[in-house]
Amino acid sequence: MGETTQxxxxxxxxxxxxxxxxxxxxxxxxxxxxxxTSALAPxxxxxxxxxxxxxxxxxxxxxxxxxxxxxRLDPSQVVSVLDDxxxxxxxxxxxxxxxxxxxxxxxTDAGRDACDRARTAVEVVQRAHFSVLDDxxxxxxTALLRRLAGAGE
Numbered sequence: 001m002g003e004t005t006q007x008x009x010x011x012x013x014x015x016x017x018x019x020x021x022x023x024x025x026x027x028x029x030x031x032x033x034x035x036x037t038s039a040l041a042p043x044x045x046x047x048x049x050x051x052x053x054x055x056x057x058x059x060x061x062x063x064x065x066x067x068x069x070x071x072r073l074d075p076s077q078v079v080s081v082l083d084d085x086x087x088x089x090x091x092x093x094x095x096x097x098x099x100x101x102x103x104x105x106x107x108t109d110a111g112r113d114a115c116d117r118a119r120t121a122v123e124v125v126q127r128a129h130f131s132v133l134d135d136x137x138x139x140x141x142t143a144l145l146r147r148l149a150g151a152g153e
Contacts, residue, residue: 033047035126052067
């Protein structure tokens, strides 16, 4: 959080880059990811693996392809994350009842417990990271991000 105060005093903010939406979004993302990564480290998770685990816990029964497309990851990255989560006993792959050639990802009870601990850790750092926004601003910001991310809101 101290970096934000230091950064705003930098003359670099007065450049065109300092007001470029793509740069600002990338920088805000990098800072948020750094906070989340630190919070997840004690649990042996990274943001990617937490995202996959959280999607499995949500009960959506995503396929590996759906995870790849939604998270914008190469399919080999999804396989690697799933292999790790499966080794830990947090998820399992099951044949899709609608298409037995495809596997869906399902959380285990241990995976739900791990996800709860991870979600709590991430929420703590996110509250701190986004504390510069009041509740209404945060809701608006989240809605705008969903639109930009393609959620169709």
